[in-house]
Amino acid sequence: MPAVAARAGVAERTVYRHFQSERGLRDAVMVHLEHEANVTMDGLRLENVAEVASRILEHSSRFPLVPRTQRDPTVAATNAKQRHALLAAVEPHTGSWSRDDRTVAAAILDLLWSVVGYERLVSDWNLEPQDAIRGTAWAIRLIEEAIRSDRPPAHPGR
Incomplete structure (x- = not known):
């Protein structure tokens, strides 16, 4: 206050x-x-x-994004390693996509497998850990299917 x-x-x-x-x-x-x-x-x-x-x-998005906690160098390095790995995994299947669409797809996969997301599923949604894992894997498979089917993230108005 x-x-x-x-x-x-x-x-x-x-x-x-x-x-x-x-x-x-x-x-x-x-x-x-x-x-x-x-x-x-x-x-x-x-x-x-x-x-x-x-x-x-x-x-x-109209408000400034201020990180809630200071970035730990070890966590930041691990996150960077994961980003590079996801981009490398997505790239062979997205040759006709724009760089932005490829990055969005990899970023959404990163979001889906985040520990913070898992914690929210278990804590806020009261899911059993195995159900949270099963749901996360299901969503990731849907994104994988869209990537393999050459369906990039939709742009507004499409």
């Missing part, structure tokens, strides 16, 4: 007058962001998931 007050240029007491707790402030911010992004989870249908995800990420 002190940081919010300082950033807004008001006394901390003023923030507490409007929001009784940090949770109340965070909830209000999320409602505001959902409204700004024109996103609602009420009535979400499968055919709208990609569109809603695009809106959420498009809106999020």
Whole structure:
């Protein structure tokens, strides 16, 4: 709350007058962001998931990305090694694709096998570890199939 007050240029007491707790402030911010992004989870249908995800990420991209933790050199080196390996694995099957599409495909594979994603599946979705692994492998196989079938990531409007 002190940081919010300082950033807004008001006394901390003023923030507490409007929001009784940090949770109340965070909830209000999320409602505001959902409204700004024109996103609602009420009535979400499968055919709208990609569109809603695009809106959420498009809106999020307007804010500066600040890493939550300092990058550990060992982890950064391992991540670089994984990026190079994925790009090398994708490249032979994507000769007609643009460099950007090839990089997007490799990056999505990297995202899918991330430990952070696995932790979210187990913690937030309460999946059993084997189900989280099975689901992740399923999604990776779908991306592999798209790559082998020469179906690059869709561009907006296509």
